[in-house]
Amino acid sequence: MELKYEKKDIYSTLNKKEIEQVDVYSKEYMKFLNSSKTERLCVENAVEILNENGFSDISKKRSLKAGDKVYLVNKQKSIFAAVIGKKDLIYGTNIIGSHIDSPRLDLKPMPLYENHDVAVLKTQYYGGIKKYQWMSIPLAMYGVVYNEKGEKIKIAIGDTNDDTTFTIADLLPHLAKDQLKANANEFIDPEKMSVIIGNIKDKEAKDSKVKTTVLKLLNEKYGIKEIDFARAEIEFVPAFDAKFVGIDRSMIGGYGQDDRVCSYANLRAIVDLVKENHTFDKTVISLIVDKEEIGSTGNTSMTSQVFDMFINMLLQKTGSKADRLNVYYNSKMLSADVATAVDPVYDDVSDIQNSNILGSGIALEKYSGSGGKYSSSDANAEFMSEVMKIFNDNKVMYQIGTLGKIGKGGGGTIAYILADKGVDVVDCGTAVLAMHSPYEVSSKFDVYMTYLAYKAFFKS
């Protein structure tokens, strides 16, 4: 009898056919990443996938019965999808919750100015970034803007082959003597993170000649004026595609894997189970939310009561007499968010035997938070036991991890928000290297195992 627990790497357990499946899934995932660089695009692509698979807008359904497939889009930036189970909602639901907002640079409401013949756009960073990582890399511009008539205009520049790109020019090392004296958290002044947008002077303008050129081009292309930036949401994100990493093509590098890797698996798990004609005993819910990276605030975040509204709609349309709080109390959830993988060169921040190793399976984390478990949602032993059994029964390879050494930092997910409502929740997602950087790295085997884990959980 083997008494010791040891991590196993996924690759050595797979046969040739399974490795092919990993590659197929990885490529589909990378395609999703490349076409979903903002939360709005994630929602648009999710709706397309759901519609193709027989899901429909819950508001168009008068009543719901077992097997019905519905979704609710919350203000273009978050989405809840459900398949109705045979049992009444009082018996609880199986929820997988992930987020689709990723660290990035947002435009300020009045962003445009010029200095020394270069026009730039002022940004405000979104989420926890190491600011220097966003300097001197190609950036793409995505978003929506409304003109004075209230018409919505979509912007997407920088990700197709002949597109132009944008960048923030970092200071050359030759003149950076003073800049480099400051500590890494301070040497990039966020007020100087301005994106270069033009350099040609308008011949007719008397002043702000480059700014005039930029405004004229924006007006030609999109019919917008400077004031319209105030009714816009424009995001700058890395202008490069996700790709395999390593001579063995074992890893995936790409922007926004936190947390689109879990969101894609979440979506694919529910959709593929429907495709496989699985009949669900309990209602299953994929919840994919926004604003996790800035503390889950606002009406598209997990703390908004729109998810309560969705549960109310499910109750009413299925004719259940259950109280919403009872539904929550009997529900179970995986908080599907990325975890930290032990870094090969910065392993001193991790307690190795309580950390996730790249390629060793989906990370199951009893708690996150910081210091003395502050702000953590600490899953109870009973629920850990239940989830571990589900994974064991379904041959899902998982590993037990924590965020890092106590006192080295910390972080959280949406887990606590559902736990507050009474749901049994545990953190469970893909481990990544270089989290929140423009090029996060995951193991394609973990990525695939995440999908298998979520399928197993939905079926349980």
Ligand code: MN
């Ligand atoms: Mn996350």
Ligand code: MN
């Ligand atoms: Mn994050």
